[in-house]
Amino acid sequence: MPSRLVVLVSGDGTNLQALIDAAGDAAYGAEVVAVGADREGIEGLARAERAGIATFVRKVGDYGTRADWDAALTEAVAEHRPDVVVLAGFMKLVGASFLERFEGRVVNTHPALCPSFPGTSGPADALAYGVKVTGATLFVVDAGVDTGAIIAQTTVPVEDADDVESLHARIKTAERAMLVESVGRMAREGISVENRRVRFGAR
Numbered sequence: 001m002p003s004r005l006v007v008l009v010s011g012d013g014t015n016l017q018a019l020i021d022a023a024g025d026a027a028y029g030a031e032v033v034a035v036g037a038d039r040e041g042i043e044g045l046a047r048a049e050r051a052g053i054a055t056f057v058r059k060v061g062d063y064g065t066r067a068d069w070d071a072a073l074t075e076a077v078a079e080h081r082p083d084v085v086v087l088a089g090f091m092k093l094v095g096a097s098f099l100e101r102f103e104g105r106v107v108n109t110h111p112a113l114c115p116s117f118p119g120t121s122g123p124a125d126a127l128a129y130g131v132k133v134t135g136a137t138l139f140v141v142d143a144g145v146d147t148g149a150i151i152a153q154t155t156v157p158v159e160d161a162d163d164v165e166s167l168h169a170r171i172k173t174a175e176r177a178m179l180v181e182s183v184g185r186m187a188r189e190g191i192s193v194e195n196r197r198v199r200f201g202a203r
């Protein structure tokens with residue numbers, strides 16, 4: 001049986017699309033069974049709908065507290081019985097109930113080389129700092145901001161002529177390839193985590 005992926009998005013969903021495309025090949029070992037979002041009207045949801053994948057939206061503003069939202073998001077994801085939850089450009093921090101329910105099975109992709117430049121402006125922060133190399137990081141989500149155990153990283157050069165947009169576009173190209181390769185390996189081989197060190201092949 002292929003691994004069941006639930007993917008959470010907040011925007012364009014190009015990382016999601018890369019996973020959907022990869023999962024079209026049965027040998028990939030994973031399928032996207034549902035796509036969730038924290039907002040409506042985004043291309044990420046449209047991509048899922050075009051692919052015939054179930055979608056759901058849970059907006060923070062519709063709940064009295066952040067914890068209530070987190071509980072509702074947890075339930076919505078759990079309904080689809082995920083083996084792995086992929087945060088792919090999901091611009092909210094998931095909370096305690098979510099992490100408890102899916103412990104060790106939630107991964108996030110961040111457009112910088114962790115532990116550098118955590119948060120929502122990784123490409124801009126890397127550019128402003130003047131680094132010559134940056135990239136993207138796939139990690140197992142923990143309670144911190146982009147602090148989880150690192151599954152994979154990929155690097156890209158920063159070019160003299162870069163602005164935030166051109167740099168983020170270059171990162172995203174590398175990021176999609178890393179995400180597809182690593183999530184596929186997680187599905188087929190499993191991972192083990194020991195003292196922050198992640199290895200494929202636990203299965």
Ligand code: GRF
Pocket residue numbers: 009010011012013014015016044088089090109110111172175
């Ligand atoms: C990615 O670079 C992700 O790491 C960041 O936002 C971007 C989302 O891109 N948090 P997309 O929605 O998958 O196209």
